[in-house]
Amino acid sequence: MLEIVNLTKAYPIGPFGREKFYAVDNVSFKIEDQEIVSLIGESGSGKTTIGKLILRLIKPTSGKIFYNAFDISSFKNLKEYYRHVQGVFQDPFSSYNPIFKVDRVFEMVREEFYPDVKRSSWQERLQKVIEDIGLNPKEVLGKFPHQLSGGQLQRLLIARALLMETKFLVADEIISMLDASTRIDVLNTLIKLKEKGLSVLFITHDLSLGYYTSDKTIILYRGSIMEHGETEKVFNNPLHPYTKMLLESVPTLHKKWEKSSIALEGKNVPKGYCKFYDRCPLGDTNCKNVELREVENGHFVACTKV
Ligand SMILES: Nc1ncnc2c1ncn2[C@@H]1O[C@H](COP(=O)(O)OP(=O)(O)OP(=O)(O)O)[C@@H](O)[C@H]1O
Ligand SMILES: [Mg+2]
Secondary structure (H helix, E strand, O other): OEEEEEEEEEEEEOHHHOEEEEEEEEEEEEEOOOOEEEEEOOOOOOHHHHHHHHOOOOOOOEEEEEEOOEEHHHOOOHHHHHHHEEEEOOOHHHHOOOOOOOHHHHHHHHHHHOOOOOHHHHHHHHHHHHHHOOOOHHHHOOOOHHHOOHHHHHHHHHHHHHHOOOOEEEEEOOOOOOOHHHHHHHHHHHHHHHHOOOEEEEEEOOHHHHHHHOOEEEEEEOOEEEEEEEHHHHHHOOOOHHHHHHHHOOOOOOOOOOOOOOOOOOOOOOOOEOOOHHHOOOOOOOOEOOOOEEEEOOEEEOOOOO
């Protein structure tokens, strides 16, 4: 369904922009039909940048993205692309104008994408998608944003995406502003939609949310993939030292939170070395030109020590 090949996004930095900062560095992965893939990484690792590249909000420095085998940079008609590929972001409130009722966001979809659809059949379609995402249309339509909860607003944004023939959703930290019980509702909504045919790139920095939701997991570190594979394999048999460190630092109820002995910032990596080199307990001079390797069926790791 969606394939990313050697995708790179570099920003100019330094005096006169002569140096480059690689927000996304040679990333490749695939997302199949009806698959939820989690993209997990700490702040600044390039998750949103990948989401924006998929949504064509920014252009890649190099590399390609294919949607159903079509190179998305060759799509002349972006409207057609956005009928199928949509994004939902962290802060639901910012997507609504507080002076308009929430219905306005749906009306805008109709005006933009389906001006010829009759109002009555549009209304029917709207009711159906709102029911599909687990809300009662009577309780949410006709309300102003401040009259609804964050979870309801977020689910309405998912409904908006589904009003189009959305097949692929970029969900960027969509539940980080919601309380715990609403989070599960929104996650379950995504899982239900997947069963009906949706594919999702689920961006999060929260490992447990990724584990709960996704079929596959990608561990991103400073713009590069460290580990990638079926979620069960990555979580139950983490192989990259970075993934291990991430999983060990998840606080559990019965374990005391202990400070990691590994430095938090990675800034001293010589050119060509693994980006985790300076934080890695196993780092040595062999950690050069590391590529993702399939170490067991469906489980890829970028580490020379594995
Ligand atoms: N327009 C830009 N110009 C320069 N650098 C940028 C730009 N946009 C993003 N970056 C840098 O790219 C890196 C990746 O940013 P990105 O927003 O993709 O991170 P993220 O993984 O989504 O982080 P978070 O979890 O905090 O949302 C960051 O270091 C950021 O500062
Ligand atoms: Mg982000």
